[in-house]
Amino acid sequence: MKQIQFSSFGQPSVVARCVDVPEPTAPAAWEVVVKILAFPINVADMAVLAGRYGSLPKLPSTIGMEAAGELEQCGSSVKDLQPGDRVILLANNNWSEKRTVPASAVHKVPSEIDPIQLSMLKVNPATAHIMLTQFEKLEPNGWVIQNAPTGSVGQAVSQLANASGIRTLNIIREGASATHALRFGGTATVVDRVDLAEQVKSEIGPQPLRLALDAIAGAGTNHLASALSEHGTIVNYGMLSGEPCLITPENTIFRNISLRGFWLSKILNRLNLGERTELYSTLCNYLVNGQLKLSVDSCFDITEINDALKRAEQRGRVGKVIVTPCKQAGA
Amino acid sequence: MKQIQFSSFGQPSVVARCVDVPEPTAPAAWEVVVKILAFPINVADMAVLAGRYGSLPKLPSTIGMEAAGELEQCGSSVKDLQPGDRVILLANNNWSEKRTVPASAVHKVPSEIDPIQLSMLKVNPATAHIMLTQFEKLEPNGWVIQNAPTGSVGQAVSQLANASGIRTLNIIREGASATHALRFGGTATVVDRVDLAEQVKSEIGPQPLRLALDAIAGAGTNHLASALSEHGTIVNYGMLSGEPCLITPENTIFRNISLRGFWLSKILNRLNLGERTELYSTLCNYLVNGQLKLSVDSCFDITEINDALKRAEQRGRVGKVIVTPCKQAGA
Incomplete structure (x- = not known):
């Protein structure tokens, strides 16, 4: 063979x-x-x-x-x-x-x-599911922001968020098509510019934004930090920029933004059989129901x-x- | 007046x-x-x-x-x-x-x-006390690492750690005097060089290092990240370098290092009268007992x-x- x-x-x-x-x-x-x-x-x-x-x-x-x-x-x-x-x-x-x-x-x-x-199913949807559920408690109709919405994790984030009544803000490059970025299920787009925080505010109004998913690192991490509400959490799961995560002390100290990392391998190793079965049964249901399609x-x-x-x-x-x-x- | x-x-x-x-x-x-x-x-x-x-x-x-x-x-x-x-x-x-x-x-x-x-007493010792007790559970004889040991917070960290049976690793600049840095009560020094993680290992052996206190930001944040054990936490409370905190995705993702921020004002506002009284009574006792002297x-x-x-x-x-x-x- x-x-x-x-x-x-x-x-x-x-x-x-x-x-x-x-x-x-x-x-x-x-x-x-x-x-x-x-x-x-x-x-x-x-x-x-x-x-x-x-x-x-x-x-x-x-x-x-x-x-x-x-x-x-x-x-x-x-x-x-x-x-x-x-x-x-x-x-x-x-x-x-x-x-x-x-x-x-x-x-x-x-x-x-x-x-x-x-x-x-094993890697990207599991990553999306755990990042959406294990770091911040999101309210129904709550928002999450991500900076790689067309990546496989990003697609799964948008779709699993939809399935759970969570809304996604998807960061796209200046000049990129919002329609393209949203065809995997995202709720709204914002453009990666210095006024990101203002764009976010005008999209979501006074609602809190507590969770940011970072596949890019570099300056992108701090853009997410500035867009988050106080006490929010950035989960860094990728390094597309090849740069270190960057976050200003104004965001860490005065706005109490936390930066965490996510590596699925480590998490899967810690799950017992029951937890793992529950995770993949949940994800399979999304596939069967047509709520998830990468x-x-x-x-x-x-x-x-x-x-x-x-x-x-x-x-x-x-x-x-x-x-x-x-x-x-x-x- | x-x-x-x-x-x-x-x-x-x-x-x-x-x-x-x-x-x-x-x-x-x-x-x-x-x-x-x-x-x-x-x-x-x-x-x-x-x-x-x-x-x-x-x-x-x-x-x-x-x-x-x-x-x-x-x-x-x-x-x-x-x-x-x-x-x-x-x-x-x-x-x-x-x-x-x-x-x-x-x-x-x-x-x-x-x-x-x-x-x-109100600001720097309270900062040191809360950072030492609220982010990671340190074992007796456990270690914490900090990068501004002669600052007022750094002095308080060394002294309050001593009073609680915790040991401090104090980062000094290449060529700086270890004796000078340790005269406020620190346990050991390591030098801010690329081999910081190896120096730390040779100081503390196989013991875990779960907490790093960062007053500097910039590349200093990532030096702390690399020195920490897996799953460790960096608490950023200062910005002496004037640079953003920097931390590589290798440290966030593969080593699960978290970066948190600390601002005492926010924390004091959230304490009720009983908690605040307990905090300052504890700190006063350190003064009275001669365990704290800035x-x-x-x-x-x-x-x-x-x-x-x-x-x-x-x-x-x-x-x-x-x-x-x-x-x-x-x-």
């Missing part, structure tokens, strides 16, 4: 290789064998390949934060799962035609869910991994690059 | 004026008249005079965040206080020979406490306010500039 491996850090489309490895043997009693139907190329996967991530594997290594699949075999003591079940893979190293994992490392979902949408840029076969990564390296792309290693049974 | 006033924002030693105003009339039933024995020139007072503070008065205005004094008269319904009692003034606008304030705006202390030390640079008469402010404007000064409007009774 095919599997993606890499043996040095560097440009993702150069260092990744699609290699032939043996098919999985029969699973141990507590394991399952999963046929991988789809995986997205995540920005975090790109950072791992480039050697610029918070935790890096020993090389050579397999890779792949996310995937959705179908159970092919179940170990003798595995309960509540059977061949044919559709699942999200919750462990890493998923870029492969098949994966053998402990049964506790898959989350079973209804079979009708599109495997491509499903394959993107945009897809393009699809590739696993043997085309280098082309897929080349596409993922292009700036300005909106939507995920997807790889579909196996066709689903009966498809 | 003499009182300090100013009618434009600008260089503190230029805009402040010592003027003659009428003596206080008899206090209302709930008021007291306080003879001011001493007040310090606080960095926050300087910022108000310069027009660079988080809240600014309408001009012309009186000024003065802190003072200690002696009650001269008590209103007819004032209980538990009598003329001659020594007090800290908890309201503002204290730079005067006498002040009439509600009885609830003074905190009575034992008469033997030195009025000069007492006059410095350094004094120089003393001036109230008529010499412009010279006093000129001295306070000088960089590199260690210790507070004090003004003593009235002599104490019997002194």
